[in-house]
Amino acid sequence: MIKVSLISLGCAKNLVDSEIMVGHLHQAGMLVVPEAEKADVVIVNTCSFIDSSKEESIGHILEMHEQRGMRKRRKHQKLIVAGCMSQRFAKDLPNALPEVDAFIGLDQVNKVAPIIEEIFARERGANHVPVSFIEGRSTWIPDYDTPRFRLTPKHFAYLKIAEGCNHPCTFCIIPQIRGRHRSRTVASVVAEARQLVREGVKEINLISQDTTFFGMDTWEQRPSPRTPVDSSRGTALTTLLRELNAIEGDFWIRLLYTHPAHWSDELIRTIAACPKVARYIDIPLQHISDRMLGLMQRETTSAYIRDLIRRIRAGIPGIAIRTTFIVGFPGETEADVDELCEFIRETRFERLGVFRYSQEEGTRAAKMEPQVPRKVKEARWHRVMALQKEIAAEVSEAYVGQTLKILVEEPGVARGEADAPDIDGRVYLPITVPVGEFATVKITGYEDYDLLALPAGEEPTTRKVARQAQ
Ligand code: SF4
Numbered sequence: 001m002i003k004v005s006l007i008s009l010g011c012a013k014n015l016v017d018s019e020i021m022v023g024h025l026h027q028a029g030m031l032v033v034p035e036a037e038k039a040d041v042v043i044v045n046t047c048s049f050i051d052s053s054k055e056e057s058i059g060h061i062l063e064m065h066e067q068r069g070m071r072k073r074r075k076h077q078k079l080i081v082a083g084c085m086s087q088r089f090a091k092d093l094p095n096a097l098p099e100v101d102a103f104i105g106l107d108q109v110n111k112v113a114p115i116i117e118e119i120f121a122r123e124r125g126a127n128h129v130p131v132s133f134i135e136g137r138s139t140w141i142p143d144y145d146t147p148r149f150r151l152t153p154k155h156f157a158y159l160k161i162a163e164g165c166n167h168p169c170t171f172c173i174i175p176q177i178r179g180r181h182r183s184r185t186v187a188s189v190v191a192e193a194r195q196l197v198r199e200g201v202k203e204i205n206l207i208s209q210d211t212t213f214f215g216m217d218t219w220e221q222r223p224s225p226r227t228p229v230d231s232s233r234g235t236a237l238t239t240l241l242r243e244l245n246a247i248e249g250d251f252w253i254r255l256l257y258t259h260p261a262h263w264s265d266e267l268i269r270t271i272a273a274c275p276k277v278a279r280y281i282d283i284p285l286q287h288i289s290d291r292m293l294g295l296m297q298r299e300t301t302s303a304y305i306r307d308l309i310r311r312i313r314a315g316i317p318g319i320a321i322r323t324t325f326i327v328g329f330p331g332e333t334e335a336d337v338d339e340l341c342e343f344i345r346e347t348r349f350e351r352l353g354v355f356r357y358s359q360e361e362g363t364r365a366a367k368m369e370p371q372v373p374r375k376v377k378e379a380r381w382h383r384v385m386a387l388q389k390e391i392a393a394e395v396s397e398a399y400v401g402q403t404l405k406i407l408v409e410e411p412g413v414a415r416g417e418a419d420a421p422d423i424d425g426r427v428y429l430p431i432t433v434p435v436g437e438f439a440t441v442k443i444t445g446y447e448d449y450d451l452l453a454l455p456a457g458e459e460p461t462t463r464k465v466a467r468q469a470q
Pocket of ligand 1: 165166167168169172173174175209210259
């Protein structure tokens with residue numbers, strides 16, 4: 001039996017690709033093992049969104065190659081590179097990384113088992129050249145019955161509802177890697193969600209590159225950049241949310257990776273009317289200065305964004321808004337950053353992340369002038385993060401005394417509705433509350449982004465609070 005070990009890097013969409021590979025390996029009777037040293041094949045599922053993720057991917061590949069050279073037992077181990085870096089640099093990598101046995105692309109995740117058999121059939125002769133199985137631009141999308149072995153904890157799952165992206169953001173390489181936007185059908189997503197709920201999943205995270213564009217690629221009349229979600233024109237995210245909300249069971253539906261351009265009053269009303277949809281939205285805005293939004297080609301304006309946030313907060317009481325911004329985009333001035341900080345101070349996002357602009361080869365922004373020096377980018381990153389840290393502490397303080405529904409992740413650690421997996425805060429509570437279940441707690445304190453809690457009905461005693469604060 002062939003033993004395979006897989007290293008999954010990058011975002012949740014790449015993790016779903018890893019889960020699909022593991023599902024197909026199991027289906028082919030191969031054994032997936034956590035330890036690379038025990039494996040006959042190591043797969044590195046790479047990310048290449050920005051510089052740091054490329055470096056991390058190459059680091060893992062070279063480390064796996066070195067390690068196999070160090071142990072006699074691993075001399076014949078095969079090294080396969082998959083994911084976004086493999087897809088993006090399909091032409092260059094075979095020469096750049098001759099250590100690798102094979103490169104597979106995003107559309108080969110469901111062919112990983114026969115590819116492994118083929119690699120073993122080929123002897124790694126003296127003048128070995130890596131094999132590439134990548135077949136052009138990515139167009140594939142999984143379905144509800146695509147073999148998949150979940151790598152997330154039992155109680156939450158990612159559900160990829162679409163792949164690819166049609167937006168022209170000038171800093172982003174993803175459309176060139178993941179291809180044009182293509183949505184799954186509502187029936188396919190609902191079937192998979194039903195299965196996940198049957199398996200005991202308590203939180204379904206809807207993911208894609210632009211979750212708000214769901215279904216619009218199937219519309220007869222192509223939607224223009226700021227076409228609002230309008231289910232009278234065809235399948236839309238609102239259609240999907242209503243159907244998911246109708247599934248029996250106690251679970252959260254979390255919306256990740258929405259694009260401001262495709263929000264609408266209908267979507268706001270639908271979320272407000274669907275109690276299973278978490279009072280949380282992830283909406284990367286990238287900037288607020290109109291000059292920057294124009295150069296980034298974000299298809300939105302500062303007036304549009306401010307109005308949208310106002311409508312979302314008014315239409316969905318208790319909503320927590322997560323966003324991300326980029327600092328250091330070519331041509332960005334201190335005045336642009338001042339405007340951004342003023343907007344953040346006014347809007348008080350519950351959750352916020354900041355990226356330093358990464359000059360990505362193949363994007364239009366990479367050729368723009370002037371590029372912002374690294375030191376200046378760094379200073380701007382720290383300035384915005386410091387501002388958000390203050391706001392985050394005030395946001396946390398406002399939760400003290402509230403009673404919240406939380407999902408316990410591990411003993412003594414949970415997440416609230418305002419916390420997506422891996423990227424947001426934590427709720428710390430006594431370890432007696434069962435893992436993988438919802439619980440109702442009272443917030444007794446906070447530390448920056450995190451909250452301290454006790455099961456509802458339990459009064460804090462100095463000893464308990466002290467123990468919590470430890
Ligand atoms: S919406 Fe823009 S930033 Fe997001 S994946 Fe598409 S092109 Fe990239």
